[in-house]
Amino acid sequence: MVPHPSLIAPKIKLDLIQPVETMxxxxxxxxxxxxxxxxxxxxxxxxxxxxxxxxxxxxIAEFRDGYCSFPDPSADPCSAIITKAHTVQKKGGLAAIAEAGHVLTVKPSMKEMIETDGNPQPRKVGVNNASVFPGFCSRHDTTLFKPIEGKTLSLTKDIAFLFSYRAIAYERFAKEAQLRITYIQREADCGQPFWKQAMIQMQLAPVIAGIRIGMRDLDLWKGQFDQRLLSGARDDFHFVSVRFDQVLPVVACCAFHPEFDLHGKPLQQLGRDGVDFDHVTITVTTFQAQTIVVFGWIGSDDGPAKALAESFAAIEDERKADALIRLLFIHTDNLFLRPSWWVSLPPSERQVLNEMTRSGTIMRARSAGEMADDARSFSSAHVAEIVRG
Ligand SMILES: [Zn+2]
Ligand SMILES: [Zn+2]
Structure with a gap:
């Protein structure tokens, strides 16, 4: 891969806010x-x-406020009801790791964040509410994703595209909700003295700036996916998919900027000026008692997304499940766990994974070290098949 321009581009200059007591x-x-x-x-x-x-x-009410993400409702109208669209299919996908109708989510509530001093643990969530977002009307949720909601699956380019499309639609929706939520957090300084108002707003300002940049990229990527969804063009859509011979204890669906590959090699550097960033989508789900991982992206077949996917494919088979689990804990909170697997891990391993969920936040910077193999073992499975397209 040619080194991505962001690796040498200048840093974005943060324009800090200047609190003023009166204006x-x-x-x-x-x-x-x-x-x-x-x-x-x-x-x-x-x-x-x-x-x-x-x-x-x-x-939370902000997040429930849904809309349909289908790009062309004038040609293909929406139904009246916005549904709780699953990013990982309920039957077969979530159900394969659920116990008594529940899985664990790594997405903490604010109450838990406060009560645990910023160290919340995964908590139970019912499969009806796991991985859902109100981002499609019931008609489009059903018709668009029907080919990836069945019992069986053959990994063609069209199928991989649908997984990626859903991941991008979800991330765009979630990012926008996050932006609205962060705007609301600005009210947290009501009734506080000026110095505290200044502190809260100065902490939030760079967070908001970061979300806005992320939002800009997601709008761009969603636009690229929308075009290809409608036209059927797939020439610059690429995927790498791995099928395991059994069910792994996790499912997930996400899209992000790849920053390091799974050997810790830098791929892109965020917060750089004047460069376009590559994305990658990852879906991990289960069909017929086998976990399937799909890396998908639009763009270069020789860029950061490809490098990340191929670094996964290159890991020896016995270590792939561990690498995948690490990658997911680092990059997404739209990640769900089998409850008995989580409690069976030694406390030290749980702590390591739990800390990875803070990666890329103000609590923990991304690092090469966390992506590279650390010889820890969380789960094991054999690889049945690798498909590229
Ligand atoms: Zn619709
Ligand atoms: Zn103000």
Whole structure:
């Protein structure tokens, strides 16, 4: 692979916010909410403090507020109901790792974040609510994804494309919801003294800037996938798929910027100016008692996405399940676990994986070391088949 331009591009200069104690009432507020000062931070220390749990309820309500992600509803109209679309199919996929109708999610609630001092553990969630997002109307959810919702599957390019399409649609939806949620978090400084308002807003500003950049990329990628969904063109869609000979204790669906391959080699560097970034989608699910992993992307057949997928394919078969589990814990919270597998892991291994879920946040920077093989073993399986296209 030719080194990605982001590896040598200059860093984006962060334009830090400057908190100001008083401003003209009709000036734009220093916190960059886009509101006039009078309607934003004016006398904020006297405003009613927000209850963090109420705030979270408000955020969850934001996420429930759905819409259909199908790109051309004028030609192919939506149905009235926005459904809870599964990113991993319920029958066969989630069901294959569920116990008593439950799986574990690694996505913490804010309450747990606070109560555990930022170290929450995976928690139970019912399969009806696992991996869902209100991102399609029931008609399009059914018709678009029918070929990947059945009992059996043959790994063609069209099938791989659908897995990737759903992953991109989910990530775009989730990123937008995250942006709305982070806007709400800006209210967490109501009733606080000025120094605390400044601190909270200065912490949130770079987070919001990062989400906006992520959103821009996801809009671009979703647009590329939409075009090919409608036209049927698949020439610059590529995939690498691995089928294991048994069920692994995890399922997942995600899309992200590949930053390191599975040997720890840098692929792209985020936060760089003037470069386009590559994406990769990963779906891990189960068909006929075998776990299937699909890496898919639109673009170069010799770029970061390909390098990540091939670094996975190159790992010796006995270590692939471990590499996959590590990769998923690092890159996605749309990840679900078989409960008895999780509790069977030694506490030290659980802790290692749990800490990986904070990767790429302000709590933990991404690193080459976390992606490379550390000889830890979480699960094992043999590889039945590798398909490329
Ligand atoms: Zn403000
Ligand atoms: Zn629709």
């Amino acid at each position: 003209g009432p009709y000036e734009l507020c220093w916190c960059r909410s886009g509101k006039k000062y009078k309607w934003c931070h004016f006398r904020r220390e006297q405003q009613k403090p927000v209850n963090i749990y109420e705030l979270e309820a408000k955020m």
